[in-house]
Amino acid sequence: MKTNYIIFSYVIGITFLIITTLIGCKKEYKFDDGIPAATFAPSIADTAFFGEKLTINFIAKNLSSGTLTLAPINNQDSIVFQEDIKNENSSYIFDTEVLIPEDGSWHGNYLLTLSFSGTKETREIVFSKSQIKDYYVLGGSSSAGWEPSLAIKFNRFTSEKDGKTIEWYDYYGYLTKAGDGLKLIPTNTGWDGDMGMLPDEPGKITSENEENITVPADGFYRLRLDMSDPANRTYKLVSSKWGIIGDATAGQWDNDTDMQLTNAEKGKYEWSITINLTGGKQIKFRENDNWDIALGITEGNNLSYTGENIPVAADGVYLVKLILDPTGYKYSLEKK
Template sequence: MKSKLFKSLALGLMVLSLWSCKKEETQTVSNITPAGTLTASSTNLNLVQSNGTQAALTLSFPLSTVTGYVVPVTSTLQFDLKGKNFSTPTEIVLTTGSYAPTVSQFNSMILALGGVVGTPAQVEVRLKSGAAVNDITYSNVVTLNATPYLASAWIYLPGAYQGWEPTTADSLVSLSSNGIYTGMIAFTADNLAFKITPAKKWDGAYGDAGSGNISTSGGDLISPDALVKQVTVDLNKKTIAFGTPNEWSIIGDATPGGWTTDTDMKVTNDGKANFYTIKTNLTVGALKFRFQHDWATNLGGALGTLTTGGDNIAITAAGTYTITLDVAAKKATLVKN
C-alpha cells in the first residue's frame, strides 16, 4: 500500500514538473525599443500666408522595433506651447517616421494651442511611443520658434436647405484660421440634413460620427430644428455644436409678416455677427429692426444713425429691396432693386 502511495506521489510530481516546463517554454515577451531621437529640419520657422501649402518643417524619428511577441506600437507627436508641460497637447498619430505639416497647418496649430497672432511663440514637440498606457516612453523635446499670422478661412455647409449644391453653400468662418469655424445657417422644415466641406466641392466632406463628432466617413448631419442656428465646427477636435444665434429681423406693416411675424435677416458669416442682409418684397408702410424676435432690443430712426427704440422707418414705394444692417455701426441701407 505504501509503495503504491509513493508511486502516485512520484507520478503527480512528474506531471506537475512537465506542465511547469511546458508553461515556461510557451511564454514569450515583447521587447519594444524606446522612443528614439526626434529631429527637426528647422527650429526657426518663417510662417508666411502666401506659402501656406508649403511644408513648414519636417520632423523625423526612428520607428520603434518589436522583437518577441509582436504587439502594435503607437507613435504620436505631441505639440504644446512652451511652459505648459504638455498638459493639453495637440496630438498627431503617425504610421511613418516623419511628419511635415504645411505652413497653414502649423499656423493653425499654434493658434489652437493659444498662440497670439503677430506674437512670437515657442512650441515644444516630443514623440510619445508605446504599446500600452503603462509602457509609454518619450523622446527628447524639440522647441520650435514661429510667429503666427492672421488668416481668415472658410468651410462650407451644403445641404437640403439650399439644394445640396456645394458651389453655392453657406459658409462658416475662422477669423484667425485656428481650425474653429462658426456662423449662422437658416435651416428650413424638412430640410435639416447637410454636410461640411473644406472647399466648394464634395471632396473631403465631413458627416455625422455621433455624439457631436464628425468624420469623413459619416452620414448626413442633421440640424436639431428648422431655425436659424449658430453652427460651430472644430476641425482640430472633429466636433460640431449648435447654438442660439444673435438673430436680427425686420418687422412692420411694410414687411411680409406685418407687425406680428418677424422676417429673419441673413448674417454675413464674418465671425463677428455684425452684418445682416435680406432681399425681400416690401409694401408701402413702415418697418423696424428687431433682435431675437423681441421688442427689448429694436432699432429705428434714420438709416445712417439708427437708435435703440427709434422711430419707425418709412417705406414710401413698394418693390423688391436689398436691406443691409450693420449692428456695430448702427446703420442700415435699403436699396430698391
C-alpha cells in the first residue's frame, strides 16, 4: 500500500507541475491569427453611388462595444451615419447596410470609422453619381399610383452587339385600363425629368408635352424601354403570358404548358402551376409561346434571360412558381 501511495503522490505532483508550467507559459502558446482586433472586410466598396445601398462588413475580436460612423473627410464633426455596436460575445462578425441618399447630398470623399476602446479602423469611400441611369414607372394604372416615392424601378439589362453595349429596361406587372395610364421618371424623389408618350405616336418617349402611356385593357404586361438613343427613346407595352417548356414536361421542348397568374390585381407578378415533371430532365420558362423571351437559372434560384436550363431532381408532381419581381426574377420547385 505504501508503494502505491508513493506512486500516486508522484503522479499528482508531476500533473500539478505540468499544469503550473502551462499556465506560466500561456502567453507563449497564445494563438495569433494575424487579424487585427477591429478590421473592415476587403469587400467594402471604394466608390458608391447615389440611391444605392452601401454594405459594410467588419470583424471585432475581444471588443465589447464600439461605434461605426460616416462623415466627410474634411469635416469629421458632420456625421451623416452612426451606429452603436454591441459585441457581448467578444467575437463578432458585423454587417449593415446604409442607404445613400439619391439627392446627391453625400458627395465626395467620406471616412468610414470603426471605433472601439483602444482601437480604431478607418476606410475612405467616395460617393458620386453613377453613370448608369435608372428609370421608374408610376401611374394610376399601376400599383404605384401617382406618388413618385412609390414608383417601381425597372430592371436594367445589357448586351454586346457589334462592339457596342446595348441596354434596355424591363418591368413586369399587372396593369389596369382605369387609372389614366403610366409615366416614367428618372428618380423616385420627384417629378423632375418625367417622360411619357409622344402625342399621337404610341411607342415613342418624350419629356416635352408628353401624354400618359395608355394601357389598352386590364392584364399582365411587360413594359420595355429602349433608351440607348437619346434622340429616339422608345417603349413597348406587350401582353405577357408565361409557360413551362422542357423535356421534363409532357410538351417536351416543342410545346409550353401554360402557367396561371397568381392574382389578377395591380402590381402582381407571380405565376404558378401544379405539374407532373420527370426527374433527370430540365425546364425553362418562356413568354408568349416563343423563344424571344425565356428565363433560365443563373445561381441559386435566380433567373436571367441568358440562364441555363433548370434541372428537375426527381419524378413527381410539383408546385412551380415564377416570380417576376422588379428587384429580380426567381423561381421555386416544391414537390407535392
